[in-house]
Amino acid sequence: MRAEARLGFILLLTPLLLWLTLLIIIPHIDMFLISIRERVAVRTYETGFANYLTFFTEPLYLVTFMRTALMSVLATVMTLIIAFPVSYYIAKIAKGRLQSALFLLCLVPFWVSELVRTFGWMILLRETGIFSNLLQFVGIVDGPVEMLYNDTAMMVGLIYTSMLFMVVPLVTTLESLDDSVIEAGYDLGGNAITVTREIVIPHATPGIVSGCIVVFMLSLGNYLTPTMLGGKESLWFTELIYSQFIVRFNWELGAAFGFLLLGLSSFIVWIALRLTGQTLEKTMG
């Protein structure tokens, strides 16, 4: 009996372990080994941290790196600001069919591929696009306007892509808040602001934090949206990694960048958890 249980446990664990080792651990070890390889001459390598040094000595890399981090934080915060009232409405105000319909509406855009979704924004925002034509038709502007290829367009795309990943954890945590607790908050003299601040937000904190972590990671690692919607100025760090690997064939530097990005995202998540007094167990469990 015990032996059978053990066998079942091992069988269940195997796919997870395979997935972790084959797809996460081994590639990362290999990546790390590549990243600490210095090319001194053709086909001769030495071990060292020169690739990491390159990153810190080249302003473009450093600036792009910081920019990507800041923009991702900004995208996360804006997603939260937009998603919170939406989630509150879905979880607490809408009832019955309206509730499920609204939730489904948040999900619908994810039935088409990210590429098509992003392309949708291009159709809307480009010089000959719908918005531009509409503005001309109404008479607000004289000539065609280009709304693509800038930070705003990219930000819109990032928020749009991330929305669902914020709404889902928020709706889940807000739904678990008893309506009568909110009513008690009003009954004892609170107004909308104080009830939100003292009751709704503290209750929703685990959902907020886990939503923010996911959205931040997705934004930081996003490649498609910054490439398609962003302009020359809005270079994303993933684009640098891509160009090192694919365009320059400089795998060593690309791998080093990859590790720096991993370190950066872990660091920012850690700071955010510390600031909100949450732990990873609390938000994920």
Add this chain to the structure above:
Amino acid sequence: MTPDLECVKLTKTFDTIKAVDDVSFQVPAGSFFSILGPSGCGKTTIMRMVAGFLDPTSGDIQIKGKSVLDIAPNKRPVNMVFQHLALFPMMNIGDNIGYGLRRAGASKAEIATKVGEVLERIGLPGIAERKVDQLSGGQKQRIAIARCMVLEPDVLLLDEPLGALDLKLREHMKIELKSLQSAFDTTFVYITHDQSEALVMSDQVAVMNEGRFEQLGTARELYYDPKTPFVAGFVGDSNRWSGTVDASSGNEVRIKTVSGVSLTGSAQGRPLAKGDRAQVFVRPEAIRVALKADGISAFENRIVGTVSSLLFNGANSRVLVRDDASGGEIDVALPQSGEFASLTKGAPLHIGWNAGQATCFAGGTE
């Protein structure tokens, strides 16, 4: 003196259902008022209208003589203890109780002293730092009341606050609530579907059914002088027969039941003429039991039967007596004088009761 709370022709309709239908009542200052009714009769709906979470379809709500219909829930001088208490789990006990004071803009020092005082008063001093989930059910209960009472509301609304507690604790909290009420000297409006809660604690009880008040009175009045069949059946236990009126003379009516038994009861002023359909209610505890026929010879109603089952429950023991003539079962309270200690199933038994103990109402089916 103006009553603390007055509802005038209060009505609330949801889509098609009338949840509350033309309800009027007054609650005098400092009294304990209960609304008693079965599940779904509209009790919570009344409470939520008084607290301000629902707008009445029509009618008026006045607190200390002033209409509060235009006042938002957070500005009304009433507070509510919710069915499941609704303590704030994200705050400790002190912050829970201090929440309302913070909203009212009290200073930190003032909040601390008031919270300390009220904790003292409810018999739980020094637990301000504890978390909500570190308390027992009964303690949470008291905290929920204290959280409202620090705000010194004109009226405290309690929506089945004992519903979640186990039986033993409920018995204990009944007494506790009553003493808290006199300690704080505040008007309590209490709703429940448990009649013993309502009867034990209240100065006045309103019995509610399907959105309407059936009867409003003291516990005694409801028990001894029910005005409607619903009240007679809902407050306390009752045996019920239905039939037609055979003869009526003044207050006394003879009723022939469907099963063929002839019973004498009192109409208490209700018009019951020969041939009318009628129903009779008799409380198990109003029935006298005797082993011999002469033990009950003084009563107008006498039935000879056999014990069909004995329901032993200490002081509240009952016997079910099967009527030999009609075959119907009658619920009878068993006196604890020792005389019937050896009663067994199948034993013959004589039961009887006075016409005054049998309340008759018009109407009733089958």
